Every structure is written in C-alpha cells, then in structure tokens.
Amino acid sequence: MRALVASIVRYGLPLVFGNVFLEQIGLPIPALPTLIGAGAVAANGKLSALAVLGLAVAASVAADTIWFLLGRAKGDRVLKTLCRISLSPDSCVKETESLFERRGAPSLLYAKFVPGFSTVAPPMAGLMRVPLATFLLFDSAGALLWAGSGVAAGLVFHDAIDRAAALAEGLGFWAVVAAGLALAAFIGMKWRERRRFYRRLRLARVTVADLKALLDGEESPIVVDVRSRSSALRNPRRIPGARHIDMDDADAAVGGLPRDRDIVLYCT
Numbered sequence: 001m002r003a004l005v006a007s008i009v010r011y012g013l014p015l016v017f018g019n020v021f022l023e024q025i026g027l028p029i030p031a032l033p034t035l036i037g038a039g040a041v042a043a044n045g046k047l048s049a050l051a052v053l054g055l056a057v058a059a060s061v062a063a064d065t066i067w068f069l070l071g072r073a074k075g076d077r078v079l080k081t082l083c084r085i086s087l088s089p090d091s092c093v094k095e096t097e098s099l100f101e102r103r104g105a106p107s108l109l110y111a112k113f114v115p116g117f118s119t120v121a122p123p124m125a126g127l128m129r130v131p132l133a134t135f136l137l138f139d140s141a142g143a144l145l146w147a148g149s150g151v152a153a154g155l156v157f158h159d160a161i162d163r164a165a166a167l168a169e170g171l172g173f174w175a176v177v178a179a180g181l182a183l184a185a186f187i188g189m190k191w192r193e194r195r196r197f198y199r200r201l202r203l204a205r206v207t208v209a210d211l212k213a214l215l216d217g218e219e220s221p222i223v224v225d226v227r228s229r230s231s232a233l234r235n236p237r238r239i240p241g242a243r244h245i246d247m248d249d250a251d252a253a254v255g256g257l258p259r260d261r262d263i264v265l266y267c268t
Contacts (some may be wrong), residue, residue, distance in 0.1 A: 012047060017055045020147070024063035026119050031056075032150045039154020049151055056147035057140060060112075064122040064139050068132070071123025078123045100124045101228060108138040112146035206264055214262070215241075221262035239266065 016038050023031040035056060042049035070078045100107055100121065111121040125135050206214075214221050223242040238244075243257075257263060 013051055013055050016052055017059045020056045020059035021063050024060050024119065025066065035147055035150030036154040039151040040157075041154070042151070043155045049155060053144070053147055053151050056151070057143045060143035060147065061136065061140050064143070065136070067119065067122035068126040068135055068139075071126030072129070073126075075127050079120060079127065100128065105130050105134050105138045108135070109142045109145065111142055211239075211264060214264070219261065221264045222257055224257070224263060224265050226265050226267050242266070 016034060019029060019034045020031040022029050035052070038047060038052045039049065041047045042052060067078070105125060107117075108121055108125065112118045122135070122139065125139075211221075211223070215223075223239050225238055225242045225244040227244075
C-alpha cells in the first residue's frame with residue numbers, strides 16, 4: 001500500500017484516471033485501492049479530493065459508454081465474450097439479466113458494488129435499448145457513489161491506512177505470499193464450483209440429435225422454453241411446439257404440465 005500511495009503522489013490524477021478506466025473496461029486491475037489511496041493522499045493536502053472524484057467518474061463513465069455502445073451494436077456476442085472471461089461464466093449472463101430485468105436502468109446505481117455485474121451491466125443496458133441519456137444519468141450517479149465511497153474511505157481513515165501500509169511493508173515477502181495464497185484459494189474454489197456444475201449438466205443433458213429423435217418418435221416429450229424475457233427478445237427463434245414458462249411464475253406453470261411424458265427444458 002505504501003508503494004501505491006507513493007505512486008499516487010508521483011503520478012497523481014493521470015494514475016487515478018488510467019486505473020479506473022482500465023478496470024471498468026474489463027482488465028483485472030482493481031481501482032478501489034487506488035481511490036482509497038488517493039483519498040488518503042488528498043487528506044494530507046497533496047491532491048484535490050474533488051479532482052480525484054471528478055476524474056474517476058469521468059473515466060468510469062467513458063469506459064461504460066464504450067461497453068454500452070458495443071452492447072447496442074453487437075448484442076449477445078458482447079455479453080458472451082465478457083462472461084467467458086468471468087470466474088463464474090455459467091451464471092454470468094443469467095444473473096445479469098435477472099438483475100437488470102428486475103430493476104432496469106436504476107440497477108446501474110449499485111452495479112459497481114456487485115461482483116461480476118459492474119462490467120456486464122453497461123452492455124446489457126445497450127442491448128436492452130435503454131436510451132443513452134437515461135444510461136448516462138444512472139451510470140454517472142452509480143460511478144459517483146462507487147468512486148465517492150473509495151475516496152471518502154481514504155479521507156476518513158488515512159491514519160489507519162498509513163499504519164497498515166507500514167505494517168505490510170514490514171511483513172514484506174510474507175504479505176505478498178499471504179495475498180497470493182488467498183487469491184489462489186478463491187480461484188480454486190470457483191474452479192471447483194464450475195467442475196461440479198458441468199458434471200451435473202453432462203448427466204442431464206440432451207443433445208440436439210437426441211431431442212430431434214425424441215420429437216420424431218411416437219411419444220414426443222414436452223419441450224419447455226425457460227429463457228428469460230430479454231433472452232427471448234434477443235433471439236426470438238424457438239424449438240417448434242415448445243412452451244414458454246416465465247421462471248417468476250414457474251411454480252404455477254409446472255403444475256399444468258402433464259405427468260405422463262418426459263419434459264425437456266432449454267435456456268440460453
């Protein structure tokens with residue numbers, strides 16, 4: 001942390017702008033420590049807290065607007081590309097759709113506080129055809145809340161940050177080892193969850209050829225489309241004869257399905 005604070009003192013506002021922009025564009029370079037460090041530096045009178053906050057918001061909105069326009073132009077392909085590099089790609093699109101469908105553009109107010117949602121929410125807004133002015137309003141407010149929380153933390157706790165930086169510097173090599181082990185444990189846990197998910201999926205999966213054979217047979221299964229509303233809007237193609245179930249009303253809808261036939265579910 002002391003090295004980070006020294007870098008902020010040396011490079012100042014350009015470092016803040018660059019770090020925030022790169023994180024929001026999708027690179028794994030966390031900007032919150034930089035914002036907290038910049039707040040601590042501002043508390044000592046070496047930077048302007050308002051300038052830090054203004055540049056952080058500008059960088060965040062600039063990156064988010066790029067993703068918004070890409071989402072509007074490229075649609076689903078942008079989301080799939082982003083989720084492919086996520087630690088939880090299996091649920092990335094689904095969870096993002098669910099959040100955005102429930103809250104709409106106001107979800108941008110807290111998107112940056114939700115892991116995995118920050119980078120995916122802007123292209124989702126573009127894909128869902130949110131007006132640009134509405135997007136900029138909520139995205140700017142959300143960026144202000146997010147960046148403001150980091151800068152405010154640095155301003156309020158600058159003494160504690162200085163002590164923590166001195167402690168980490170004293171630990172030296174072992175502080176790096178501890179941070180590396182914690183990161184490795186987190187990634188290992190997410191990888192294990194993915195393996196379990198894919199194992200369950202392979203056991204229950206029906207291939208396209210298998211489904212075609214079943215549909216051509218004497219006792220064809222019931223095919224149920226469980227895609228979200230936004231997924232169906234983006235890709236209106238459906239398996240012929242499939243029934244659609246809104247997952248928000250799944251309990252009531254499932255009760256109406258026949259019990260004497262196989263049921264095949266499909267989603268995005």
